[in-house]
Amino acid sequence: MYEFFRDLDRRWIFLLMFLAVSVPILAQLQFPEKPTGLAESTFREIDDLPPGSRVLLAFDYDPASEGELGPMATSFVLHCAAKGHRMYFLALWPVGTRMIEQKIDSVLRADFPHLVYGQDYVNLGFKTGNEGVIKLIVSDFPRAFPADIQGTPVSDIPMMQGIRNLLDLDLIANVSAGYPGTKEWIQYAVTPNPSDIRIVAGCTGVQAPLMYPYIPSQLPGLLAAIKGAAEYEKLVMDRYGHLVHAEDGRVSGIYAEGRRRMGPQLIAHVLMVILIIAGNVIYFVGRRREARS
């Protein structure tokens, strides 16, 4: 028995890992999520705003990180729509516009058909210039975005009336996969105006460690990787899930994407932990046997 585990063929471990990831996908396993502090504070930042507040949704990511960030973006949009906030979409990444359109299609047009473009949400599209754009909209929004993605001047868009600069918006919700992203929003928008601009963000696992220094004073809410996405998704769906149920009670799969992707993640992490423990048990048993002999 001990010998078997000591000389364990690593292919058994590979098989376990394969099962740990594939079974939850095939079974569409979902686990309960117990949202942690950061996801809750992200939720509260958006939820505590009075209905009709203005929320800037900055989608700075691309299809490569869609796996981790897509569910966050979906939940942000759903949450804002459910609360009746006005949504201002923009992107500092060129392909960000595609991500915006995708979420507008799959969430707003599909489940909130009563929302009106130009009144409840507007897609301002992509603007080149990285942090320069952020600096500019902090003081002069219409100069950076004189028109929306279809070229309609902002003066003709009802919900853009009275938007002089970023300080006129109530919250920034940023989904970020790198540069430019959350770090730049914090450095150039929040840091100079700590009392006027608030931001919550969702970012990839690789990015997350770099964001911790900003919590909580500059960054009150952070969703880190797929785990953060799943927790926030749960909070939003628990409170507002009834709004997106179809007549037959079915819910579109996109609203469970985060928790679904967390299934393989959780099992695989637990497997990793078990493997570390098992490895050490074998090591110590082996040491004791050696000592005895």
Add this chain to the structure above:
Amino acid sequence: MKRETLVWTIVFVIGGVMLLANAFLRGAGNQYVRVDERAFVNVGTDDDPKWVNAGSDDILDHDAATISADRRVSWKTSSTVDARVWAEAERADPGQRTIVFSLSRTVGTWLAALFTLAILSFLYRDNPFYKSAESIIVGVSAAYWMVVGFWDTLVPILFANIVPELVKGTVMPGISDSPAMDARIKALVALVLGALLLCRLLPKGGWISRWPMAFIIGAFCGLRLIAFLHADFLSQISNSIIPLWVVDPATQTFDIWSSLENITLIAGVLACLVYFFFSIEHKGVVGRTARVGIWFLMITFGAAFGYTVMGRIALLAMRLEFLFEDWLWLVDPAGRHAIG
């Protein structure tokens, strides 16, 4: 050995039959595309063409009836759509031609799935499927980066500055035919160095290829020396200049936790630096400090390991989702294939 071969053959035959049945009975793995036509009309002369998009308002400024067919150009583009979209279009208008089945992309999806399986099979042991996939990727990727280097570097930076007329007339109609002087000089220098580099192929005089290598290594040594000292060295020191006595700005009282954190941070940086010290053997006080330094490094490594694991599992999950969702249609959580 014979017996093993037989077992594997049976496994593959049964698996293959099931895959084909899944494909033909359920349409699993089928790919559909939306076809769009792009058409342009030359409203200028043959020598000085002026092209107008036949799908835009601008074409209305010209009398289309008078433009002969040989002055029109058109081609089709296609973009992948979900099977559900195709099914809906078919239901609305049977036999429609805008959203159609794509054989090349369906074959591609199958090929991609088989390659995925071939690579994964290496985990069991080395085998002909893995070897084939490996041979293919070595050939394809070497050529891929050569093509990228040709079209993205050689053509726009080298050729466009050395033979601008030729490049403008063929592949990059948008460039200027009189490039800036400094761009030309740069391109010429690169051309000469490149030619020297290729001297390696000559039977004699291969040593001359050391010149361009010396240029590269020398120049980058200079650049990196400055860049690392300027960016990493100075900025890391600058970021570490923090007070060990932290006062909470809100309450104006001593903040013991933040102070402890800062003290640990500075002590950690200094201890790690002692570990990297080469002049003194790691004994006595220095040895003990270096030991603390190594502890900090180990915690750093543990943290990086833990954080990276999460992303790696997500990568595997994405690959398996491709197999189960896009290829086999075993699961359909987002309702992409649902027909009916």
Add this chain to the structure above:
Amino acid sequence: MQRTVPLLIAIVCGFTMIVSFFIPAAQRSGDDVAEIFNILAAVAFVLGGGNLLKIHLKKVSDQAAGWGYSLITVTAFLLTLCVGLFKIGANPADRYPGHAWSGEYSETGSAFWWIYEFVFKPITATMFAMLAFYVASAAFRAFRAKNTEAVLLLGTAFIILLGRTYAGVILTDWLPDSLSGLRFENLTMTIMNVFNTAGSRAIMIGIALGTASVSLKILLGVDRSYLGGGRG
């Protein structure tokens, strides 16, 4: 001659780059050198690709062991090269419909795109995904509490791994608020902000010094091994 001239070239180029950093008029020279390097690297594909062909064709002609795989490599290489260099299946750019060659070589729908999408991407992505298996096997095999260093390494990884799942939340959620610093999520934060920052800072300072020192040795001609000579 064979060794002195290149050494002089390296020294002159290196010191020119250093000096130009302090002279505003020359501060862009680093970008120029980078551009020239890119061109040289692209030219060098001739050497690399030629070598690849030479090795595999030799195997094929010798009928050496596994020559069939070499044949596959050569075929895949030449096919991709032709498809990409001749822009097969790529349409002209919308702005220049009259120039058949003006299109993007990797345009969606072109043959080169097809190879990228259905051959290159799945194989490289799966190779990348293999890491999930290897981290598991490394965790089982290498994370053993042999000494203090190993305990710290695996302990930190353990906390972070657990803290990133539901399991971690359950394990420490009962802690009262006065001990909230010990909850996995807060522990993670302290590890990242204090220990990880200290460790990475020292590593980065060390790397900067090491890089500068190696550069200097080369520019002073102390280390000439890159020229295939000098002391060794």
Add this chain to the structure above:
Amino acid sequence: MNSPERLGRRAAACRLIPIVSVLVPGLAPGLLLVALTLPLLALTRPLLAAPSDAPPAVTGITAADRWGDGGTAVVLEWTVAAGAVPEFFMIERAMSEAEVAGDLATARLERRRAAQRTAMQAVLADRGLDDSILARPMAIEPGLASRLRSVRAEAAAGIDALPDDAFDVARWMFVDRVEADAAQTEYRFVVDRLVRGESYRFRVIPWTGTAAGTPAEAAPVTTTLEPVDISRLWFFGIALVFCGAVVAFILIARSGRPLRVRRIAGLEAIDEAVGRATEMGRSVLFVPGIQDMNEMQTIAGITVLSRVAKTAAEYDARVEVPTARSLVMTTARETVQAAFLAAGRPDAYNEDLIYYVTDEQFGYVAYLSGMMVREKPAACIYMGMFYAESLILAETGNSIGAIQVAGTAQPAQLPFFVAACDYTLIGEEFFAASAYLSGSAEELGSLKGQDVGKIIVAVVLVIGVVLATAGAMAGADSDLGRTLAAWVGFLRDTVLA
């Protein structure tokens, strides 16, 4: 306000009606009203924006080229009257003729397109058609097409006839926003990222709440180029001290004085690994990372290869070097050939063992994994820049039971090498490896120079931290606290900038 501008605004008002009604058919009437009033609001905006509480204009504004740079920055200075300090200032730059002309051309084109669309929609509406047929313009019947052609020409001519000032094109471009402080009356701001040798005009507008004061414009200023970048002088000094220390120790070593350095465990392992490979009759695999020759880690890896190859030549072991870059292959061949020559075994050198695989990271890894499993090298040495492939290589190497020594300065990959290899050279140790392996006194001298660098870090760090701590203990409001904070600021922003 002149009449053409009114005309322009009215044209804009006409244009937006169809757009809005397309968007929200149900709400069209209400929105129409909004849409019609918006341009009016826009017209009255200048009137609303200058209420009586607008802050007074700034005085004494000057713009000067910043000395000691590449002609990329201008220093603006201005003052405000005490007691009338606004909330913040907006800095603006006058746009150049070319910029204005470009914007104007774009605006004209857009306006023309919109006017033509509107005119066409009117024609179509008369015939009871909607504008969906415009999606396929080539299919429109000739009679209608010719009618559309004529209204398009009319509309275009109408827009072309408008003078330039009918277009609302900005003449000033936003640069930055400067927060004001009630206790401060003199302000200084550096406008960066300008073009050398250009003439610039700047203006400063004070703002309080939503009210803007009158802009104050500075005299035009031309950016000039200076021979030396003075902002980098401190850095020059620090670099000089460090490089001087390295050079000094190399000279000391040359003079023959013995230098002592500590041992590094991983390095002895390299010779051992090559020896073991020889005994077992198997090869040594050397991987110089996946980056090109412009990366210092690759160069450092090649210098280690040079020693490995020499040892291998002496032991008569086989060293295989697959590379991911063509230039690395070229350089590695030179290096190994020379090493065999130096070891007195030029005949044993085989060029074909150093070969190019592919530039693609995972293609290279796929090849290496397969090759390692098939050829089972006895020792695997990884020295250079690595990314995600580090663990794939190290785990595969482990599975075939090879001795593995790794060295990299890529912090993110160190954990994987540390976990899976027998020995790992961490960061700076990796760069020191070639000096150790060569055993030459000169190269060991350079390591002493690096230690001087570490002493500089420690000294500066301790001084800075002591100053910052003393400042914090003295309190930010005390004079001492302020002075110390200023010193820390000088250290961080000027000396270490």
